[in-house]
Amino acid sequence: MPSRTTLKGYLFATPLIFVLAAAVVLPALYNAGLAFWRYDAMRDAWRFAGVDNFAKLIDAPAFWNAFWVTGVWVVGNVSLQLVVGMAVALALNSVKAFRGFYSAIVMVPWVSSFVIVAVVFLWLYHPDLGVLNDLLMRLGLVETPVAWLASPGLAMVSLIVANTWKFFPLVAITLFTGLQAIPREVVESATVDGANPVQTLRHVVIPLLGPSIATAVLLSAIWAFNAFTLAIIMTGGGPLRATEVMGLYIYKVAFDSFDFGTAAAASLVLFVLILIVTLFYLRVADPAREGR
Numbered sequence: 001m002p003s004r005t006t007l008k009g010y011l012f013a014t015p016l017i018f019v020l021a022a023a024v025v026l027p028a029l030y031n032a033g034l035a036f037w038r039y040d041a042m043r044d045a046w047r048f049a050g051v052d053n054f055a056k057l058i059d060a061p062a063f064w065n066a067f068w069v070t071g072v073w074v075v076g077n078v079s080l081q082l083v084v085g086m087a088v089a090l091a092l093n094s095v096k097a098f099r100g101f102y103s104a105i106v107m108v109p110w111v112s113s114f115v116i117v118a119v120v121f122l123w124l125y126h127p128d129l130g131v132l133n134d135l136l137m138r139l140g141l142v143e144t145p146v147a148w149l150a151s152p153g154l155a156m157v158s159l160i161v162a163n164t165w166k167f168f169p170l171v172a173i174t175l176f177t178g179l180q181a182i183p184r185e186v187v188e189s190a191t192v193d194g195a196n197p198v199q200t201l202r203h204v205v206i207p208l209l210g211p212s213i214a215t216a217v218l219l220s221a222i223w224a225f226n227a228f229t230l231a232i233i234m235t236g237g238g239p240l241r242a243t244e245v246m247g248l249y250i251y252k253v254a255f256d257s258f259d260f261g262t263a264a265a266a267s268l269v270l271f272v273l274i275l276i277v278t279l280f281y282l283r284v285a286d287p288a289r290e291g292r
Helices: 004-034 052-058 061-094 099-106 114-124 131-138 152-181 184-192 197-208 210-225 229-234 246-255 260-285
Strands: 037-040 045-048
Touching (some): 004 260, 061 246, 114 131, 152 210, 197 210, 210 260
Antiparallel strands (some): 037 045
16 A cells, blocks of 8 residues: 555645646647647548648648758757857856856856847848857958848747857756766866876766766757747748758648648648657666666
């Protein structure tokens, strides 16, 4: 029989379970069911479509474009956020005084609204009034203003930089927490043995930081897969669908084409992709599995 403490735990968890079911599980199940139906806007009626919505996705070039754009988006964001987050985490770890103040400053982008971040970077990237072009021209690095959001390649890079500024604090704090857990004696022993800072970081700190790095990569990847706001505000998916990530593609299919079944099928594909990434993380990061 479960103990009294266990029963109390279930009792306290029950309200949260109901809230999660109402806000997450039930809509997710409804969306999964919707993927097998098709809406006829002319007749305002639904009909069972089976796997036709998924077959439609396979034959849609726009879906595959969004699929590959999302892949580039995720890899670019995770890589850049990991590099910037690691640098900031190491800097915070070396600070002795006013560490709380600097940590609060680092968290400012994370607590800022997506809309605010998008508007700030829209002005930053503005071809005529943007600070970035003005700085580059004053330094003599460019002769004419650069249209950062008008070129397919530059637009993707520009969005990745903006998204990295928004999310690097999450990675930085995750890695900083891992750095705090590393015994100082281990790092000092490496220094005594003649290792320079780069060697210590490469051969001591990063291996011990493995679980924190895996967690940061997982969180960064999940947020990148679910990207929507920056893309729709800053580029609308353009130019030439170069920044049309999966979330934006799903939105356009649902609310521009009113093809809710196909949009639900695409969101189900996105869910499976995130699930695969999460399961891969659990397999790599769970110490209990490594010994099996």
